[in-house]
Amino acid sequence: GENVEQHPSTLSVQEGDSAVIKCTYSDSASNYFPWYKQELGKRPQLIIDIRSNVGEKKDQRIAVTLNKTAKHFSLHITETQPEDSAVYFCAASSGGSYIPTFGRGTSLIVHP
């Protein structure tokens, strides 16, 4: 089955800095890569996703890049704000079931 590795497990930045979270996957058939954000005490919610036919996708201050050859994808957050503090999960899934396998999560702390 799919295996998703996520790094780092904790990331501490100053407000205004950029943050990058990296994930690798093992199954070359995976073609859908969502990212979820879980604020403290809340449920995970989708923030951005990318499909394997696209190399990069942006939505305001967040962007995701995908390197299919190397089987890794990354979340980039620019101009971080305290409200970006949360746990971020990457996931990978393949066509057919599209059931995601999640990474272990990254706790992002943005210091004011």
Next chain:
Amino acid sequence: DADVTQTPRNRITKTGKRIMLECSQTKGHDRMYWYRQDPGLGLRLIYYSFDVKDINKGEISDGYSVSRQAQAKFSLSLESAIPNQTALYFCATSDPGRNGNTIYFGEGSWLTVV
């Protein structure tokens, strides 16, 4: 707002007791899931169901069972709870045909086994 509702939200139970976590959804989605969240281990899939007659084991199904009572209802049971089942449990839904592949999580159920 259409949502995914879990009950109970918090429960403390004793080792060996049977406990059921219930989930209902008003999103009209066919697919339902149960995940377990532990610190540092991410979200792990326990069971999933693509429709009322379809139940599948996830990566950590041992010690758990499920029932899909209706399209909108999916319950998780721990037949004989043990302390290492202490965790945050999420019910979730998705409908790839209509909303892409987004997983919609419930608010979570904290379970403590003492």
